Amino acid sequence: MTLPAPPRRVSAGATVSQTLTLAWRSLVQIKHNPWELLDLSIQPIMFLLLFTYVFGGAISGSTGDYLQFALPGLLVQNALFYTLSTAIGLNTDISKGVFDRLRSLPIARSAPLTGRIIADTFKQVWAFALLVGFGMVLGFRVTTGVAGLLGALALLVVVALAMSWMSVLIGLKASNPEKVQMFSFSVMMPLTFTSSALVDPATFPGWLSAWAEVNPVTHLSDAIRGLLIGGAVAGPTLISLLWAAGFMVVFAPLAIRVFRRHV
Known part of the structure; x- marks a missing residue:
């Protein structure tokens, strides 16, 4: 008996279902990779404690004042650094042949990439909530209410998603995850530390x-x-939104072009 050939085009409903399935795959990997949970949860808290209690008194004269100034910048730093996980995850899947296996399945070509990005968006939301919550335990106060808090989260997610296309391009082009991390850090470190994220640029x-x-x-x-x-x-x-649009316009087409070669 001859089996019918799979359809050449995947329906919109099937594409959504496949994307969500692959997004869930990326999320449940945390259970089998505790180091990712460390990066996602413990590392931001360590940065917050170190910058607040080691440098806060010297920079602002008061750890409480510095916490109020620095936590929004640390939220930005953490979100941008975490875009590297998208690059590393994609590069790891390519290196281990996961994309070769997915290519043989009748699924939407966009599902692996879109699923990864959706999963990393959920991780960004978790990291934001964790860092704000822990900061409030230390004494940080949101003075603009719930609307300001949700607005900050929305803006951070939008800009991080736009900048993640640069990380996607790096992850697709690099030969191994170590090179992804090395190259990405050499870009992100100067951007974050030569900004107003942690100190007043007037100094x-x-x-x-x-x-x-x-x-x-x-x-x-x-x-x-x-x-x-x-x-x-x-x-x-x-x-910030104009910068996000610029990153999308420049890096998204390049990343998608490279991605199509892999799928």
Whole structure:
């Protein structure tokens, strides 16, 4: 008996179902990979404690004042650094032949990539909630209410998703996960530490302060800070969204083109 050939095109409903299945696969991997849980939960808390209680007194004169200033910046730093997990996860799947197995199945070509991005979005939400919750235990206070908190989460997720396309491109092009991590950190570290995420750029040398003024992480940090504790919101948010659109326009087509070669 000859089996019928699988359909060449996958329906929209099947695409959604397959995407969600692969997103769930990425989430349940945490159970089998405790190190990912460490990166997702423990590492942000360690950064918060270290920056607040080691550097806070020297920078702001008070650990409480520094916590109120720095936690929004740490939320931004953590979200952008966690976009690296998308790159590392994709690269690992390619290296281990997972994409070769998926290619042989009658599933939507976009499902592996979209599923990974959806799963990482849920992880971003969890990391945001964990860091804000732990910060409130230490004394951080959201002064703008629930609307400001949800607005900060929404903006952070949108910008992180846009910037994740750069990480996707790196993950697809790199030869192994170690090179993904090395290259990505060399990009993310200068962006986050030469911004207003953790310190006031007015304390930088003139040339570095000028760079901080155009650094996308500065605008995102200022927007998140304004949404959580008050201050300018409209300007930094608009600039952050423009940067997000720029990252999408530049890196999404390149990443999708490379991705199609693998599936």
